[in-house]
Amino acid sequence: MESDSDVALSDEEPITAEKVLEALEEAWLNEKFSPELLQHRTDLVDxxxxxxxxxxxxxxRLNRNDFRVVVHRMELDRIRYVITSYLRIRLEKIELYTAHILEEDNKRSSDDSYLSPAEFRFATDFLASLEGNFRQLALRHMPTNMQNFDKAKMLVRPNIASFVFLRSKQDVGGVVVEGDVENRDEEIDLEEGSQHIMQYKTVQELVKSGGYN
Known part of the structure; x- marks a missing residue:
């Protein structure tokens, strides 16, 4: 990148732009491979x-014929792609699991919210729009006893039992892998840099705490 100056994230100590980009790329990959919505990192995006x-x-400020322009333009395009993909993946999850995400986020404090303020407004408006469309459809085509919009029945939850690919960022001991009907649970140790395919729920909390990507 052209600029490697120090930047600040909220009240944290300034870090280099390169480190911010690394953190954003990690957040992007985690969001991409996680079946559930993770806590927003709009601080990194901003x-x-x-x-x-x-x-x-x-x-x-550079001459258009300067070769560095081409190189840095490519880097800018790559960064924009990461940002756009990250936001699009989150938006797709919000649209798919709207009621569930809002229900879970209402249990959290504002500081721990998984949705950014903009995402929260979108999710709320999206759910209201679904309810409005359902009521219009119900009034026209459904019997009276089926015209109530039941959010509980609209609740679609992510499949945390799905298998995901992961890489351990550090040594982690005592990870419990759930067995099937015929096998008992197994406790394993994962080494830093090791790669695995396992059920997301096995490492769900570790992913959220930053132990995997």
């Missing part, structure tokens, strides 16, 4: 958007 603007300004 920070990288500021970096993109700064990098654009720096590129505009």
């Amino acid at each position: 920070c990288m958007m500021e970096q993109i603007a700064q990098m654009e300004e720096n590129l505009n």
Whole structure:
């Protein structure tokens, strides 16, 4: 990247733009492979958007024939792709699991919310739109006893028993792998850098705490 200046995330100590990008790419991969919605990292997105603007300004000062322009333009396109993909994946999950996500987020404090303020507004409006469309359809085509919009019946939950590919970021001991009907649970140790395919629920809390990606 053209700029490697220090940046700050909220009240944290300033870190380099390169480290912010690494953290964003990790959040993107975790979101991509996790069946459930993870806690938002809009702080990283906002920070990288500021970096993109700064990098654009720096590129505009260079001669168009300078080869560095091509290289840095490619890097900018890659960063934009990561940001766009990350936000799109989250949006798709919100649309699929709207009622469940809102139900879970209402149990959390504002500081621990998995939805960003913008995502929360979208999810709330999206669910209201679903309810409105259902009521219009029900009034026209359904009997009276079937015209109530039951959010509980609309609740679609992510499949945390699905298998995912993961890489351990550190040594982790005592990971309990659930056995099938004929086998008992097994306790295993995972080494830093090791790669595995296992049920998401086995490492669900570790993913959220940053032990895997």
